[in-house]
Amino acid sequence: MSEIIIVPHAKIYAYILEKFSDGFNYLLDITAIDYSEYIIKQEEDFALVYILRHENFKEHLVLKTYLPELKIETISDVFKGADWLEREVYDQYGITFVNHPNLRRILNHKEFIGHPLCKSYPITKGQFLYETDDLLDEMNNRLLSKSVVCKLESGSFSECNKDLMFLNLGPSHPASHGTIRTFVALDGETIECAVSEIGYLHRGFEKSCENHTYNQIVPYTDRLNYCSAISNNIAFVKAVEEMLGVAINERIQAIRVMLLELSRIEDHVVCLAAVLVDMGGLTNYWYMYNPREDIYDLLSKLTGARLTNSYMRVGGMANDLYEGFEADLQEVIKKVQYGVAQTLSLIKHNRIFHDRTQNVGVISAENAISYAMTGPNLRATGVAFDMRKDAPYYGYEKYKFDVVVGSVGDVYDRVMVRFGEIDESIKIINQVMQNLPEGEINVKNASIALPKKEAVYTTIEGAMNQFKLTFEGVKVPLGEHYSSIEATNGELGFFIVSDGSGTPYKVKVKAPSFTAMSAYPEIVEGGQLADAILTLGSLNIIAGEMDR
Amino acid sequence: MELNSPSLEVAITTTLDEAIGWARESSLWPMIFGTACCAIEFMSVAASKYDISRFGAEVVRFSPRQADLLIVAGTITYKQAPILKQIYEQMSEPKWVISMGACACSGGFYDNYTTLQGIDEIIPVDLYVGGCPPRPEALIDALLSLQNDLRTNKYNPNRHKDFKGRLDHV
Known part of the structure; x- marks a missing residue:
């Protein structure tokens, strides 16, 4: 469980400011918790949670403050990224941020009444919108x-x-x-x-989590960043496993690393294909999209689904690699390399591509950090923050790879960083496959992993175990925890509050696209209209993840 | 046979309808209302492996005024619903609607405060494609089935005349 620092609500602004000067200059997330139905009575019904990261990118802090009234001072003057994050808390929980420059709804529509993530709001109570906001x-x-x-x-x-x-x-x-x-x-x-x-694709992920068991949430996570579904699965189950305090073996870790990198490639090729189409380079779309189809074929052979794989389970994964997987994987990697090489040969020394992308849609490193951008978008500005290096998990420290960084933070850098990362991901995949450990693909713990099918059909213990795990879910100990991974678009984190049952009390996603999008208006102002289109494509905003 | 004999009239009308049906069948211009995961699968339908142009429906136009087939690919939220209705109304007749994926058909597994429980609460739908997301073959199947109906003139132009959506009273 994360160590949580409780700060009195009157001192939170000063405390954050103090931490800011200590180097915690990177605001990961702000969210609230409605404790009104929590199993243990808390000081107040509502609490606010701030998650900050240090400028060395290694440590993070979780701050909590209880709110006697639904009002608190804004920190949007300290962090630019706080603007949208606070709007979301206001929208979902009704907490007012004093002195916020633009406190209005962000995910729900303007005619919406009530605050849906409050426990008192019924989950299925939809409200029609009759007229779109003119802004x-x-x-x-x-x-x-x-x-x-x-x-x-x-x-x-x-x-x-x-x-x-x-x-x-x-x-x-x-x-x-x-x-x-x-x-x-x-x-x-x-x-x-x-x-x-934003908010046009707000599908209520976080509210839906509150009435599903942990393993039932895995398919919902697929649809956050649907371009790289498996990485969301992994981020979620990793957070739950850490709360359970269960260690997963090296084989599970290695397979997860390999699939994370494959997802990264899968996502980058579609982002690059789309941004080049936005520029008018349609040919590249075929070169980049065909290898994605090959990845689909591989994944559907492995997981049964092309796009939304739902492959991970708490404590392991659905099934082991099939026989001949490695040969198929090598074949796919060859096709990815071919697609990348063909595309690069078309654009690398192409004057039109350079003129359209260089010094276009620029964001400085300082601004990117203030907006809490992560992943390739941040690395394109020259900041070498990569969770895989700075806060390694699943044995990433064992693998040799480089962090690809840009220098200007323009469209060109964002595109080229992604091309570079495809190469690095292939390096990691090859290292994993050369030395894939043997072992079970699920933890040996009857309260976490489902029993083997033969046990379910032949023994009463097995049948009961299956029944209880399926209907009641994996029981996660009481507590609050933040955990994150380096997903395709950057740091993807889950903040989970458990009340000890098989269903989370609250889940909050720290979505990289959300913070990247909050910087978008500032990036495009002063530029040309056609460049705004390219900028949006190069930031790789995935609506499912941004709006949740 | 005299020109004004009833049998000839019938024969001519049928032939004309057939000609129109044949023309419509092979010149569907889709407008993609892609919002979520299903839109990524539509990208596959358009890319070279599945290649929707084999069926004469590759002229993907994002302007509703130039399109006659609306493919709603992805979750429609209450916030998005008025926009979908506006896009549908901007398309000129004759027009058809394919609802692609579980979310567009019924809200899918998003039974909550923000997701519209099926686009047919807002606009009339001709074909529903299940799946989350449907495979490209499923969408192509829907397209072929629509083309078959167009060829055989199964579509009554007045079929949605009495349709009243939830946003229609305003």
Whole structure:
């Protein structure tokens, strides 16, 4: 279980500021817990949780503060990333952040009444939206803050000195990658101001977790970042296993590392294919997407599903590697390498590609950290933060690989970092497969792993064990825990509160796409409209993970 | 046979319908309303291995005004619903709707406060494709079945005339 520091609510701002100057300058997540139905009576019904990471990237801190009233000071002036995170807490729990610049709903729609993650809100109570938010008030505030217009004494706005045109990019737009909406004010082709609206794919993952058992949640995690489903499975079961205090053997660890890296490749190829299509380079799509199909074939042979694999279980995985897996894997890797080589031969020395991507959509390292960007997007700015090196798990320290970093933080760097990471992932996969340990693929613990089928059919103990584990779930000890891995888009973390039963009391995902998206309006402002499209593609925003 | 004889009239109408059906069958222009995982599977349908262009439906247009087949691929939330309705209304007749995947058909396993329990609460649907997500073959099967119905003129243009969605009263 994570060590949790309890801070009085009046001192939380000062405490975070103090920790900030001690080097905890990276805000991973903010969330709240509604304790009103918790098995042990807590000081107050609501508590806020802040998760911070040190600038050495090795340590993290979990702070908790109990709230006597649903109000607390904002920390959005300390961390830029806190802006959206606090809005989410306000939206889901109704906690007000005093002095927050733009406290409004973010995931749920504007006509929504109530706060769905409160325990008193019924899970199936849906509310129709009749009219989409026009975002004009948010845009006005943004225009004011950038001094494009000024406020007159009469309360109205001054004449704008520019001929602005307002345009919606999304949510139904081919380049918005599904469901992201950005409302822009254009001066010619230049974006003067941008505001983004998310939540169009908010499918209530966190609320659904509260009425499913731990293993039933695994299929839900598939659909967070659906481009690399298995890495979400692994992040979740890793958090649960750590709460259980169960050690998994080297074979399970090695297979998980290999599948994490394969997922990374799978995700990067689709991101790169899409960003090159956004640029007009359609040929690359075929080169990059075909190896993805080969990965699908391999995974469906292994797990039974192409995209949403649900391969992991608490304490292990669904089944072992099949005979001949390694040969198939080598074949797939060859095809990935071929696709990457062909694509690079088309773009590496291509003037159009360079002109379209270099010094476009730039974010500085300092800003990226303030927005709590992670993964390839952060590494593209030159910050070598990689959980696999800085806080290794599953024996990553044994494998030889490099952390690929950029220097400018532009679209070019983000694309090239991903190309580099595909190579590094292949290196890791090869090292794992050369030395794959033998062993069981599930922990030997009747209260965690399902019994063997023959035991279920022939013995009463086996049948009861199967029944109890399936219906009641794996019983996780009382406590609160944060755990994370280096997923494709960066640090993917799960904060789980357990009340000792087979169902989590609360689950919160620290989603890398969420924080990356919060930086997007600032990145695209001042740039060209067509470059905003490329920037979005290169950040690899996956709506399922961002909106949850 | 005289030109105004009833039997000839029938023969001519049938032939014209057949000609239209044949033309429609092989020139479906899909508009992808892709929101989630199913949209990634649609990418596979469009890519070279499954290649939807073999069936004459590869002209994927993201403008609803140019499309006649709406493929809703992915979860539709209450927040997204008015946009889906607007896109559907912007498409000109004749138009068809394929609901791809469990979420679009019924809300799937997202039975909660934010997910629309099936797009047919908002817009009329012609074909439902199950699966979470469906395999590319399943979507191609739906397309072929739609084409078959178009060829044989099974679709009544007034089939959704009485449809009333949950957002229609406003």
